[in-house]
Amino acid sequence: MRFSPLPRPILAVLGVFFGLSLLAPLPFAIVLPGSAQNIFEKIITIENQKTYPATGRLDLMSVRVTNPNNWIIGPEIMYAWLRSDEAVYPRAAIYPPGATNASEKKAATADMTSSQKKAIGAALSFLSAHPDYGVAKNQLIEKNISFDVKRTGGPSGGMIFAIGLIELLTPRDILHGRHIAGTGTITIDGRIGPIGGINEKISAAKKAGVEIFLAPEGNRLELGKIPKGIKVVVVSTLFEAIVALTKQS
DSSP states (O other), rough: OOOOOHHHHHHHHHHHHHHHHHSBBEEEEEEEEEEETTTTTTTEEEEESSSOOOOOOEEEEEEEEETTTOOBBBHHEEEEHOOOEEEEEHHHHOOOOOOOOHHHHHHHHHHHHHHHHHHHHHHHHHHHHOOSSOOOGGGGGGEEEEEOOOOOSTTTHHHHHHHHHHHHHHHOOOOOEEEEEOOEEEEETTTOOSOOOHHHHHHHHHHHOOOOOEEEEEGGGGGGOOTTEEEEEEEEEEHHHHHHHHHHH
């Protein structure tokens, strides 16, 4: 059977149609690896309380996400799909309806502040429940602790903040000179919760030279191929995280 070629005007219209479809904004968001911040470098401050120097590095991880004020186009999505360190999500899975850059920044700041308070509570509760770590209960004063995080927001730094406080407040050496990172929300009773962008954070940690990465149990099924040279340890509580670091030393 023979097929006649389409008339040129129709081909031109179809070409314009498909060209415009590639440039049309689509309801997706792209998540990329972010930065690693050593929380012992001007992020945690403890005043009027005995502290011990950290022997290693403990990184707070972040991811970068396309701006909620902007919609992305087809070629951007295809490029992200081809890259192993980027992920494409439906916009609704990342941002609530009506989200703007301003509203998301405000929410991320509020979540970060809340996570810091919970991290302090979790760390002090842990040390209070484990006197063998060498910190007397009357030494644990919450108001002496503060954080200064400028380059990231959200609740996912909770676990790392808590581990950092324990490292600084106890004479025990938890890090043993290693480069460690991780992510996860935390409750005052020490439960670790899942976060978004787990694989992108592991990728960023690998690039930063991290040896051990602590990941929430709730993210276990999302874990992709782990880059060579970095060990990922899955934990569900602050106690498990501290024990895991002790065993890995």
